[in-house]
Amino acid sequence: MTENTVALRPGSTIGILGGGQLGRMLALAGAKLGFKSHIFCPDENSPAFDVTPFKTVAAYEDEDALRAFAAQVDVITYEFENVPAATAELLASLKPLRPGANALAISQDRLAEKSFLASKNIPVAPYRAVHSLEDLERAIGELGLPAVLKTTRLGYDGKGQRVLREPADAEAAFAELQPHPLVLEAFVPFEKEISVVVARGADGQVRAFDAAENVHRHHILHTSTVPASIPPGVDKHAAMLAKVIVVALDYVGVLGVEFFAIGGEKPSLLVNEIAPRVHNSGHWTEAVCLTDQFEQHMRAVAGWPLGDPRRYADVVMQNLIGDEIDIVPSGIDGNTQPHLYGKAEARPGRKMGHVNRIVRAE
Amino acid sequence: MTENTVALRPGSTIGILGGGQLGRMLALAGAKLGFKSHIFCPDENSPAFDVTPFKTVAAYEDEDALRAFAAQVDVITYEFENVPAATAELLASLKPLRPGANALAISQDRLAEKSFLASKNIPVAPYRAVHSLEDLERAIGELGLPAVLKTTRLGYDGKGQRVLREPADAEAAFAELQPHPLVLEAFVPFEKEISVVVARGADGQVRAFDAAENVHRHHILHTSTVPASIPPGVDKHAAMLAKVIVVALDYVGVLGVEFFAIGGEKPSLLVNEIAPRVHNSGHWTEAVCLTDQFEQHMRAVAGWPLGDPRRYADVVMQNLIGDEIDIVPSGIDGNTQPHLYGKAEARPGRKMGHVNRIVRAE
Numbered sequence: 062m063t064e065n066t067v068a069l070r071p072g073s074t075i076g077i078l079g080g081g082q083l084g085r086m087l088a089l090a091g092a093k094l095g096f097k098s099h100i101f102c103p104d105e106n107s108p109a110f111d112v113t114p115f116k117t118v119a120a121y122e123d124e125d126a127l128r129a130f131a132a133q134v135d136v137i138t139y140e141f142e143n144v145p146a147a148t149a150e151l152l153a154s155l156k157p158l159r160p161g162a163n164a165l166a167i168s169q170d171r172l173a174e175k176s177f178l179a180s181k182n183i184p185v186a187p188y189r190a191v192h193s194l195e196d197l198e199r200a201i202g203e204l205g206l207p208a209v210l211k212t213t214r215l216g217y218d219g220k221g222q223r224v225l226r227e228p229a230d231a232e233a234a235f236a237e238l239q240p241h242p243l244v245l246e247a248f249v250p251f252e253k254e255i256s257v258v259v260a261r262g263a264d265g266q267v268r269a270f271d272a273a274e275n276v277h278r279h280h281i282l283h284t285s286t287v288p289a290s291i292p293p294g295v296d297k298h299a300a301m302l303a304k305v306i307v308v309a310l311d312y313v314g315v316l317g318v319e320f321f322a323i324g325g326e327k328p329s330l331l332v333n334e335i336a337p338r339v340h341n342s343g344h345w346t347e348a349v350c351l352t353d354q355f356e357q358h359m360r361a362v363a364g365w366p367l368g369d370p371r372r373y374a375d376v377v378m379q380n381l382i383g384d385e386i387d388i389v390p391s392g393i394d395g396n397t398q399p400h401l402y403g404k405a406e407a408r409p410g411r412k413m414g415h416v417n418r419i420v421r422a423e
Numbered sequence: 424m425t426e427n428t429v430a431l432r433p434g435s436t437i438g439i440l441g442g443g444q445l446g447r448m449l450a451l452a453g454a455k456l457g458f459k460s461h462i463f464c465p466d467e468n469s470p471a472f473d474v475t476p477f478k479t480v481a482a483y484e485d486e487d488a489l490r491a492f493a494a495q496v497d498v499i500t501y502e503f504e505n506v507p508a509a510t511a512e513l514l515a516s517l518k519p520l521r522p523g524a525n526a527l528a529i530s531q532d533r534l535a536e537k538s539f540l541a542s543k544n545i546p547v548a549p550y551r552a553v554h555s556l557e558d559l560e561r562a563i564g565e566l567g568l569p570a571v572l573k574t575t576r577l578g579y580d581g582k583g584q585r586v587l588r589e590p591a592d593a594e595a596a597f598a599e600l601q602p603h604p605l606v607l608e609a610f611v612p613f614e615k616e617i618s619v620v621v622a623r624g625a626d627g628q629v630r631a632f633d634a635a636e637n638v639h640r641h642h643i644l645h646t647s648t649v650p651a652s653i654p655p656g657v658d659k660h661a662a663m664l665a666k667v668i669v670v671a672l673d674y675v676g677v678l679g680v681e682f683f684a685i686g687g688e689k690p691s692l693l694v695n696e697i698a699p700r701v702h703n704s705g706h707w708t709e710a711v712c713l714t715d716q717f718e719q720h721m722r723a724v725a726g727w728p729l730g731d732p733r734r735y736a737d738v739v740m741q742n743l744i745g746d747e748i749d750i751v752p753s754g755i756d757g758n759t760q761p762h763l764y765g766k767a768e769a770r771p772g773r774k775m776g777h778v779n780r781i782v783r784a785e
Contacts, residue, residue: 068752071763071776089451092474095751095763095776112454114473268757349735351710351760351781360752369757369781373711373735389457390430395630395731398713401433401457414433414457419713419731 068263068364069135071095074115075362076134076156078148080107082402082412083140083339088113090355096363101130108403121148131155138314138362142168142337143215159263159313159362164337167310171213171244174335181309183302184331186321191243194235200245201231207248210234212241220280224248249331251321255289255296258343259303260315260357263364267307269300270354270370273342273378275319281410285342285378287349292328299330306335315339315358341412345378346370348398348417375420386413396421430625430726431497433457436477437724438496438518440510442469444764444774445502445701450475452717458725463492470765483510493517500676500724504530504699505577521625521675521724526699529672533575533606536697543671545664546693548683553605556597562607563593569610572596574603582642586610611693613683617651617658620705621665622677622719625726629669631662632716632732635704635740637681643772647704647740649711654690661692668697677701677720703774707740708732710760710779737782748775758783 069075075091077084080102088098088109099115100107110116115133119126122145131137136157142165149162167177178185189200191210201208206228212221221241223234235243254277259269274289275282289296303318310316317340319333343354352360352368360367381388384407389399393416401414431437437453439446442464450460450471461477462469472478477495481488484507493499498519504527511524529539533550540547551562553572563570568590574583583603585596597605616639621631636651637644651658665680672678679702681695705716714722714730722729743750746769751761755778763776 071748071751072765072767085454089454089474092447092451092765093762095761095765097473097765111459111476112451112474348713351736351758351779356760363752365752366755367757368760369783371783374713386433389433390725390727393728395729396713398718398730399457400455403434403454403457403459405434417713421731421733 069096072097073135073363074099074133075359076101076130076137077109077140078102078121078137078144079140080104080109080116081140082108082404085109085112085402086355086400087138087140087339087358090353091359093356094359094363094365096359099130099134101126106405111403121145124151127151128155136362138358139165140338160316160337161311161313164310164312164316168335168337169214171211171334172242173213175244177309178306178332178335181305183305184329186249186331186333187247189245191235191245194232197231197235197243197245198228201225201228204245204247209246209248210238211244211246212238213244214241249321249323251331252324253289253291253322254319254333255291255299255322255330256285256317256319256340256342257299257303258315258317258340258346258354259300259307260354260361260367260370261307261312262361262367263313264366266367267304268357268367268370269303270343270346270350271372272296272299273345275342279410281382281412282341282380284380285345287345287372287376289322291322295322295328295330302330302332306332312337314361315343315354317343341380342378344400344415345376345417347400348378348419349373349376377418377420379416379418380412381414381416383407383409383411383413389414389416431458434459435497435725436461436495437721438463438492438499439471439502440464440483440499440506441502442466442471442478443502444470444766447471447474447764448717448762449500449502449701449721452715453721455718456721456725456727458721461492461496463488468767473765483507486513489513490517498724500720501527502700522678522699523673523675526672526674526678530697530699531576533573533696534604535575537606539671540668540694540697543667545667546691548611548693548695549609551607553597553607556594559593559597559605559607560590563587563590566607566609571608571610572600573606573608574600575606576603611683611685613693614686615651615653615684616681616695617653617661617684618647618679618681618702618704619661619665620677620679620702620708620716621662621669622716622723622729622732623669623674624723624729625675626728628729629666630719630729630732631665632705632708632712633734634658634661635707637704641772643744643774644703644742646742647707649707649734649738651684653684657684657690657692664692664694668694674699676723677705677716679705703742704740706762706777707738707779709762710740710781711735711738739780739782741778741780742774743776743778745769745771745773745775751776751778
């Protein structure tokens with residue numbers, strides 16, 4: 062069931078697609094394990110380039126560059142789920158690609174993701190595929206309103222979606238999001254968003270970090286708080302669902318699972334989405350776990366045993382967006398671990414860094 | 424009392440003299456804080472070069488290279504105490520050098536170090552300066568035997584010293600260690616070696632990590648165990664002495680202090696030596712402290728507030744010397760944090776990496 066794998070030796074080279082902060086943090090973790098990283102990214106100002114010996118600046122569709130990259134690395138991973146399918150297939154034919162191309166294909170498409178999850182009895186919000194305005198009107202009739210119309214691909218941070226509150230909203234929303242394939246999702250009156258970062262090793266071992274409670278601002282993650290304030294047992298249930306997902310995908314690496322936690326007498330969880338990579342809501346692990354999500358991913362990708370995900374302390378991760386980076390260093394105290402991404406320009410909405418603040422029991 | 428300092432902004436460049444594993448770990452910590460590191464090292468195969476955007480390959484005596492290096496960085500630090508005095512003075516005249524040249528001058532010379540410590544009422548083993556065979560014979564008469572004859576400069580890992588067991592050993596030992604200035608130290612029948620890594624910020628704030636108990640093999644550090652098995656109060660006393668030292672030096676950065684812990688009814692401590700840098704016996708902090716010694720040093724050097732040195736768990740650090748690196752990855756389990764230095768060749772006696780093993784209370 063699990064691919065037959067040989068553990069990488071220290072000194073091996075790990076190829077990483079994507080040179081943003083996640084690629085940078087993966088490369089830093091890889092360096093601690095004695096690996097060299099080779100970053101492949103079209104942007105010549107990628108922050109990850111500052112911490113690695115090898116880089117390729119080329120488009121993700123540049124077949125010659127991809128082949129040369131693959132020839133120079135021992136295994137390939139990525140920091141983002143929107144790796145073009147042809148790129149993933151080419152690379153996977155040349156070197157081990159971890160996580161595999163199937164995880165990319167599923168997580169790139171909301172509809173494929175939801176039908177995959179539903180097929181594994183993972184609860185998701187009711188949804189309908191929408192190819193036409195007629196489809197949309199029928200779906201509204203079946204799911205009711207409010208509901209959320211989303212593009213099936215390339216949506217993130219609130220982009221590519223419209224909330225429908227009454228039937229008259231349908232036509233304008235459909236027109237705006239066309240010509241992309243769409244999905245209508247029933248509106249979930251959720252109480253909290255929580256997430257679990259889970260890892261599966263090449264040997265099939267599965268380990269989940271504790272659930273984080275996430276708060277967004279302007280559709281961008283603002284804070285992740287651990288432990289999440291959820292009823293007893295809900296965290297274990299979330300971890301169990303996350304584990305089912307990585308086993309079903311025959312996955313190798315770290316995967317983020319976002320849940321809606323629905324309150325009431327019998328609290329329940331719906332999976333909102335999965336991300337086949339290290340996840341912003343797992344940055345807290347750097348501060349309070351022996352093995353953080355970045356090292357965990359690199360251990361998995363290298364075919365090494367996973368680390369223990371247990372948590373030493375309570376923690377709040379806060380993203381520093383745009384000029385929020387200016388709280389550093391004056392807003393840093395002894396209980397704060399800053400992590401900045403080395404980006405030159407603090408544009409509005411840009412993730413510049415994060416801070417992990419420990420909650421000490423005095 | 425403390426130099427007037429402006430905190431470095433993220434994106435600033437920190438110059439590091441020395442490109443070995445300590446420089447590499449400093450650069451990794453600096454990257455997390457959003458700094459770029461510029462490594463200056465004569466060895467073009469320095470492991471630190473793999474994780475930094477800027478490097479200079481030149482001799483430490485190359486004045487032109489030093490000037491060019493200083494012009495490109497905002498502050499300068501180092502990974503080793505044997506920076507030539509002229510180099511330190513030149514650099515300090517061009518950019519802030521942290522820790523300062525006085526800490527280098529004192530720690531480079533055993534005699535200067537001991538007389539500095541004694542002048543601050545820090546207990547050290549009885550010692551005598553030795554410039555001639557007559558000096559040595561007089562010193563033996565005063566201190567008794569056994570005793571240890573050491574070069575005052577450039578000794579490390581057991582090099583540059585001879586144990587004298589009887590008066591007849593004096594002449595041969597003196598001849599072997601000549602023409603260097605020497606010091607005779609009374610033999611201390613110590614029970615344990617412990618060490619404390621202490622930090623002082625540019626604002627004068629002082630924080631010490633917990634004391635580690637060190638075991639050497641073949642004169643190279645083998646393990647550091649935390650907590651040290653020492654009587655109650657001895658750890659606090661060690662931390663207090665370490666703090667006195669950094670205050671007396673008007674020090675900025677991390678400093679390692681090695682102690683002999685002498686048993687008996689009233690246990691006591693002698694300072695064996697100090698190192699004005701991050702210290703091998705502080706590598707355990709990576710596994711169990713919010714801020715490890717490398718981040719702590721970079722925070723201090725950057726004029727940022729220090730992090731909290733408190734420890735989450737019990738831990739044993741073990742160095743991987745030469746082919747001991749072959750325990751990775753098969754000897755790694757979930758409670759083990761490996762840290763490998765990216766050195767190509769595992770020569771005997773070469774520090775290739777270390778592992779931090781957590782002792783979990785189950």
